Amino acid sequence: MIWAYLVLLVVLIVVGYAFGRMRAVTVSRTETLHSRPSYYGAFVAIWILTPMVLVYAVGVPFANHVTETQALTVYDPALLDKELERGAALREIEAVSAGEFIGDPSPRLIAAVETYETYRAWGSNLVFLAGLALGLIGLAMTLRFVSAGFRARNHVERFIKRVLLACACVAVLTTIGIVFSVLFETIRFFNHVSPMDFLFGLHWSPQTAIRADQVGSSGAFGIVPLVVGTLLITFIAMVIAGPIGLFAAIYMAEYATPRFRSIAKPILEILAGIPTVVLGFFAALTVAPSLREAGFTLGLDVASESALAAGVVMGMMIIPFVSSLSDDVINAVPQSMRDGSLAMGATKSETVKKVILPAALPGIVSAFMLAISAAVGETMIVVMAAGLAANLTINPLEAVTTFTVQIKTILVGDQEFDSAKTLSAFALGFVLFFFTLMLNVIALEIVKRYREQYD
Amino acid sequence: MTAAVQLAQNDPQPVAEANGRSKVIARDVNVYYGDKHALRNVDLDIPENAVTALIGPSGCGKTTFLRCINRMNDTIPTARVTGRLEIDGRDVHDPEIDVVQLRARVGMVFQKPNPFPKSIFENVAYGPRIHGLARNKSDMEEIVIGSLRRAGLYEEVKDRLGESGTALSGGQQQRLCIARAIAVSPDVILMDEPCSALDPIATAKIEELMDELRTNFTIVIVTHSMQQAARVSQRTAFFHLGILVEQGVTGEIFTAPKDQRTQDYITGRFG
Ligand SMILES: Nc1ncnc2c1ncn2[C@@H]1O[C@H](COP(=O)(O)OP(=O)(O)OP(=O)(O)O)[C@@H](O)[C@H]1O
Ligand SMILES: [Mg+2]
Numbered sequence: 001m002i003w004a005y006l007v008l009l010v011v012l013i014v015v016g017y018a019f020g021r022m023r024a025v026t027v028s029r030t031e032t033l034h035s036r037p038s039y040y041g042a043f044v045a046i047w048i049l050t051p052m053v054l055v056y057a058v059g060v061p062f063a064n065h066v067t068e069t070q071a072l073t074v075y076d077p078a079l080l081d082k083e084l085e086r087g088a089a090l091r092e093i094e095a096v097s098a099g100e101f102i103g104d105p106s107p108r109l110i111a112a113v114e115t116y117e118t119y120r121a122w123g124s125n126l127v128f129l130a131g132l133a134l135g136l137i138g139l140a141m142t143l144r145f146v147s148a149g150f151r152a153r154n155h156v157e158r159f160i161k162r163v164l165l166a167c168a169c170v171a172v173l174t175t176i177g178i179v180f181s182v183l184f185e186t187i188r189f190f191n192h193v194s195p196m197d198f199l200f201g202l203h204w205s206p207q208t209a210i211r212a213d214q215v216g217s218s219g220a221f222g223i224v225p226l227v228v229g230t231l232l233i234t235f236i237a238m239v240i241a242g243p244i245g246l247f248a249a250i251y252m253a254e255y256a257t258p259r260f261r262s263i264a265k266p267i268l269e270i271l272a273g274i275p276t277v278v279l280g281f282f283a284a285l286t287v288a289p290s291l292r293e294a295g296f297t298l299g300l301d302v303a304s305e306s307a308l309a310a311g312v313v314m315g316m317m318i319i320p321f322v323s324s325l326s327d328d329v330i331n332a333v334p335q336s337m338r339d340g341s342l343a344m345g346a347t348k349s350e351t352v353k354k355v356i357l358p359a360a361l362p363g364i365v366s367a368f369m370l371a372i373s374a375a376v377g378e379t380m381i382v383v384m385a386a387g388l389a390a391n392l393t394i395n396p397l398e399a400v401t402t403f404t405v406q407i408k409t410i411l412v413g414d415q416e417f418d419s420a421k422t423l424s425a426f427a428l429g430f431v432l433f434f435f436t437l438m439l440n441v442i443a444l445e446i447v448k449r450y451r452e453q454y455d
Numbered sequence: 456m457t458a459a460v461q462l463a464q465n466d467p468q469p470v471a472e473a474n475g476r477s478k479v480i481a482r483d484v485n486v487y488y489g490d491k492h493a494l495r496n497v498d499l500d501i502p503e504n505a506v507t508a509l510i511g512p513s514g515c516g517k518t519t520f521l522r523c524i525n526r527m528n529d530t531i532p533t534a535r536v537t538g539r540l541e542i543d544g545r546d547v548h549d550p551e552i553d554v555v556q557l558r559a560r561v562g563m564v565f566q567k568p569n570p571f572p573k574s575i576f577e578n579v580a581y582g583p584r585i586h587g588l589a590r591n592k593s594d595m596e597e598i599v600i601g602s603l604r605r606a607g608l609y610e611e612v613k614d615r616l617g618e619s620g621t622a623l624s625g626g627q628q629q630r631l632c633i634a635r636a637i638a639v640s641p642d643v644i645l646m647d648e649p650c651s652a653l654d655p656i657a658t659a660k661i662e663e664l665m666d667e668l669r670t671n672f673t674i675v676i677v678t679h680s681m682q683q684a685a686r687v688s689q690r691t692a693f694f695h696l697g698i699l700v701e702q703g704v705t706g707e708i709f710t711a712p713k714d715q716r717t718q719d720y721i722t723g724r725f726g
Binding site for chain 2: 258334335336337338339340341342343344345346347350354355358359
């Protein structure tokens with residue numbers, strides 16, 4: 001169905017375009033056209049494309065709905081408003097229809113399948129015909145518009161603008177949708193746990209009763225240990241990635257020969273492409289044990305899962321974030337700035353420190369912000385290297401846990417969907433989202449404030 | 456200038472006026488940008504305590520020559536310079552030469568104003584700061600204000616020294632860059648079209664400055680204005696297509712050029 005429809009669409013568009021253009025060329029022999037002939041072709045094509053896409057977008061879901069309702073009415077009308085059973089029944093019907101049903105279908109099922117197939121065939125035929133009809137109508141109607149005075153170019157421009165607008169809207173609406181779905185679950189969570197306990201509680205152990213008769217084991221949902229754990233690991237990561245990334249970027253942009261640069265830059269970007277699970281492995285199996293050993297020789301007691309191990313490896317992960325973006329912004333500082341400074345008798349490092357870094361500061365700040373966002377949102381490395389224990393500590397040698405790790409832990413495995421424990425994952429997600437949002441807002445603000453510093 | 460012209464009449468190959476010493480001597484200087492041969496076999500003497508004007512049509516290599524003197528061509532990866540270029544008798548390409556020190560002594564004002572994205576004050580204080588020329592705050596203020604005043608900019612900006620140098624107008628930026636260059640009192644000052652964006656009054660001010668600076672320093676100026684070259688310079692060099700066509704006492708170049716191309720250029724027949 002979809003393929004036939006696509007072919008029809010393409011054929012009609014090509015034909016419409018050709019007709020519109022030909023018509024315009026003919027007109028142009030005797031009169032002066034407002035727009036170039038191809039705009040008339042495009043105008044016709046648009047009026048074939050739009051109705052046909054709309055027919056499909058509305059017609060197919062509608063036809064499916066009717067088909068399913070009819071088939072279920074035959075099968076067992078009682079199922080119609082039971083979500084789960086309805087889905088199961090439909091899967092059975094589809095399986096029979098596709099010849100993949102195992103066992104003997106009951107007579108009622110066979111009858112339902114027949115209804116299903118009939119309606120389905122009718123539905124797709126109707127959609128196909130409606131699309132064809134509307135496409136042809138569009139073609140016929142718009143061809144009549146092709147005349148010297150008709151401003152096809154303006155119509156096409158407006159159409160392009162609308163398509164772009166639609167895409168922008170989809171992007172924005174998706175974001176809003178995600179935020180709201182998380183927000184709703186968060187509000188539900190706050191029916192179980194007070195926001196005060198959540199935001200300021202010092203204890204995190206999200207165990208709640210699994211069965212209704214199991215009383216007494218309601219969990220503690222204070223996120224302070226998670227906040228501290230997240231910030232601790234992020235801080236360690238930034239202490240590593242900030243200087244290394246920035247200095248690497250300065251070397252690449254200001255000192256390295258083009259040859260070195262062309263080799264080193266891709267390698268650094270490969271680092272960004274290593275899946276974080278692999279880095280987590282590295283953290284758990286290589287870094288954590290060696291830290292433990294190193295701690296032992298120094299007489300320190302390092303937990304086998306520690307914030308330090310996770311932070312160090314996460315720092316490695318985000319070095320490319322810092323270095324790649326900083327490198328770009330440093331390169332964007334005009335050569336005339338360097339020349340001006342060097343000509344004053346400044347050394348290279350003086351030039352970097354006093355002219356280039358201040359000029360590139362907004363970009364560098366946003367590179368750092370992006371790196372922090374990535375660190376805060378990172379899960380796998382922490383899961384594998386920092387453990388799950390929600391210790392409230394700022395000692396980097398102990399195990400800690402973070403937002404993302406807890407979300408993952410809560411949602412893995414079978415869960416009752418209404419329990420405070422499960423819902424707390426959404427609340428955590430919301431706080432996390434809010435945090436990264438704030439980082440982005442700050443970064444944007446900094447960039448905006450300093451953007452026009454040089455030109 | 457009249458003295459220069461008289462000198463020229465007495466001596467067909469005058470070395471220079473004033474103390475007669477050459478500050479910068481170029482011998483057989485060639486510059487290549489990749490495969491492009493931008494300057495060919497340039498021999499040029501730049502006298503101390505005088506203003507030397509470089510003139511010639513656009514793209515003839517004036518900026519390129521200027522950038523050889525303080526080795527700014529080092530920053531262009533494709534550029535290659537050959538030949539001898541001496542300042543005070545020492546080749547600037549000598550490995551012993553500290554290029555940072557060289558540039559501290561040879562100031563430059565670029566063709567396109569390039570103020571730093573810092574305050575007006577900090578722009579001018581930049582050189583004195585990195586070279587430690589001011590002992591304290593009031594010293595620094597003296598240097599900055601004095602430089603701005605000599606560049607003819609102080610009156611316009613005295614109430615907003617803390618504002619960004621890049622927020623100034625094109626002509627103001629040009630004068631800011633001049634102030635920045637003279638703030639470290641370099642021996643040699645290279646000025647690449649320093650008045651291209653200035654009105655006649657500001658131009659007169661800069662020309663006055665050059666006249667004043669020349670008593671202690673050596674000045675090389677690139678200009679497209681024949682009148683300016685005639686007004687401020689004691690010697691003039693004419694470049695054409697990467698070749699140094701003619702050099703000599705300014706009065707002589709403008710009244711009796713030896714080369715037909717020079718003649719054509721100064722009478723406005725091309726370029
Ligand atoms: N960075 C560079 N890379 C390649 N070629 C260059 C570069 N800089 C200058 N050139 C070339 O060298 C020649 C001389 O350029 P230069 O800038 O010295 O001219 P100019 O005399 O200063 O001209 P103008 O009066 O327009 O400033 C020109 O042909 C130019 O195209
Ligand atoms: Mg130039």
